[in-house]
Amino acid sequence: MKRITLPCGESVPALGQGTWNIGDDARLRAQEVATIRRGLDLGLTLIDTAEMYGDGRSERLVGEAIAGRRDEVFLVSKVYPHNASARAMRRSCEASLRRLRVDTIDLYLLHWPGDVPLAETVEAFEALRREGRIRHWGVSNFDPRWMDDLWATAGGAAAQVNQVLYNLGCRGIEWDLRPWQRERRLPVMAYSPFDQARLLRKRELAAFASERGMRPAQVALAWLLAQDGVIAIPKTGQAERLEENAAALQRPLSPDDLQQLDRLFPPPTGPTPLAML
Ligand code: NDP
Numbered sequence: 001m002k003r004i005t006l007p008c009g010e011s012v013p014a015l016g017q018g019t020w021n022i023g024d025d026a027r028l029r030a031q032e033v034a035t036i037r038r039g040l041d042l043g044l045t046l047i048d049t050a051e052m053y054g055d056g057r058s059e060r061l062v063g064e065a066i067a068g069r070r071d072e073v074f075l076v077s078k079v080y081p082h083n084a085s086a087r088a089m090r091r092s093c094e095a096s097l098r099r100l101r102v103d104t105i106d107l108y109l110l111h112w113p114g115d116v117p118l119a120e121t122v123e124a125f126e127a128l129r130r131e132g133r134i135r136h137w138g139v140s141n142f143d144p145r146w147m148d149d150l151w152a153t154a155g156g157a158a159a160q161v162n163q164v165l166y167n168l169g170c171r172g173i174e175w176d177l178r179p180w181q182r183e184r185r186l187p188v189m190a191y192s193p194f195d196q197a198r199l200l201r202k203r204e205l206a207a208f209a210s211e212r213g214m215r216p217a218q219v220a221l222a223w224l225l226a227q228d229g230v231i232a233i234p235k236t237g238q239a240e241r242l243e244e245n246a247a248a249l250q251r252p253l254s255p256d257d258l259q260q261l262d263r264l265f266p267p268p269t270g271p272t273p274l275a276m277l
Contacts, residue, residue: 001043001249004187004231006160008136012074014225015249016046017242018191018235023061024054032237036065040072042246048163048189048233050078050111051096059099067101075100076107076189078140078163081114089124093133108134109163112141112276118153126155136160140189143274144180151184159186165275166190166230168223168265169199172272182229189231190224192277204264214251217241221248223261 002014017039022032036047047066049058059077066073077100083092096105108128110121125137139150140163150156162181166173166188173188181188194200200216209216217234224232225248236242253261 002225004229005185006136006187007158007185008160010136012046012231013043014231015044015221015246016048016074016076016231016233017044018233019047019049019058019062020053020235021058022053022235022237023057028237029061031239032061033065035237035239035242036062037069038239039242039246040066040069042243043249044242044246045072046074046076046231046233048076048191049100050109051083051092052078052080052111056095056099059096063099063101070102074106075102076109076163077105078109078111081110081112081116084110084114084116084121084124086120086124086127089121090128090133093128097133104132105134107136107138107160109138109140109161113139113146118150118156122150122153122155122158126158138162138189140164140191141274141276144176147177147180157184161187161189161231163189163191163233165192165277166224167193167195167199168205168220168261169195169202170275171265171267172275175268175271177274185229187229187231188227189233191233193224193232193234194220196277208260208264212251212257215244217245218248218251219253219261221245222251222253223258225249226253226258 003011005011049062079092128134138159138161205216209219
């Protein structure tokens with residue numbers, strides 16, 4: 001498994017598991033739990049969730065899936081921006097810990113920028129870190145201006161990742177945010193690597209994949225895995241798809257393949273506002 005080093009020096013797998021929309025349908029529960037566990041077997045031990053997902057249902061399902069296997073997992077969860085104040089963040093974090101049935105969250109992210117001053121949010125993260133409720137913290141959906149503000153905030157440069165929308169069909173961050181983060185060795189955690197499956201339906205991608213005996217999802221992930229400092233967190237509730245996705249690790253793209261993908265899915269030619277879902 002390719003690993004990505006966080007600024008703190010710890011490393012995490014470059015391919016993890018997303019869990020938005022997981023736990024919403026009781027009939028799929030057993031299958032979704034089994035899928036996450038299969039992911040752990042295959043080394044996809046970074047799991048991303050959030051208090052927002054299904055109003056806690058995703059965290060509950062993740063808690064069930066990792067029960068007895070906590071030590072294998074690098075657990076990421078997120079706090080709503082309106083809960084990013086000192087008092088509300090503690091409450092949110094404790095509720096997440098209960099739903100996840102763990103003592104500590106490995107990486108706790110501010111889900112997107114909000115109205116609470118960054119200085120207060122950073123202090124709230126640091127307080128939770130001192131108490132051992134979280135081990136690290138970071139941000140999500142921060143554009144370069146927000147990142148500048150964070151770095152200008154006392155203690156703000158202790159962030160460990162910025163989680164943003166990044167996939168073959170959505171490459172805007174390559175213009176400004178990726179260079180910003182690369183300079184500071186701050187990994188990008190790429191969410192919606194399949195653009196919520198829309199990317200997988202693109203004819204160009206399907207043709208490119210079938211010419212190489214690959215599945216479209218494998219090309220989308222192999223492309224992200226070819227990037228420096230990028231962690232991808234695809235979501236699936238189906239074990240066969242999870243196996244297909246994990247197999248992308250065994251199918252690296254050649255320099256020629258990457259050039260061809262640049263032609264099919266061109267990089268940005270100027271600044272664009274940060275895309276979000
Ligand atoms: P993804 O881009 O990961 O796509 C998920 C969709 O693709 C699902 O419909 C899934 O269906 C389908 N899929 C998965 N694997 C395959 C495959 N091999 N073949 C065909 N279809 C497949 O979307 P997400 O938006 O879920 O992004 C991933 C994760 O990123 C989220 O789950 C969440 O953890 C995080 N995220 C963070 C955000 C933020 O603001 N910080 C915003 C959005 C996402 P099925 O499950 O039925 O297989």
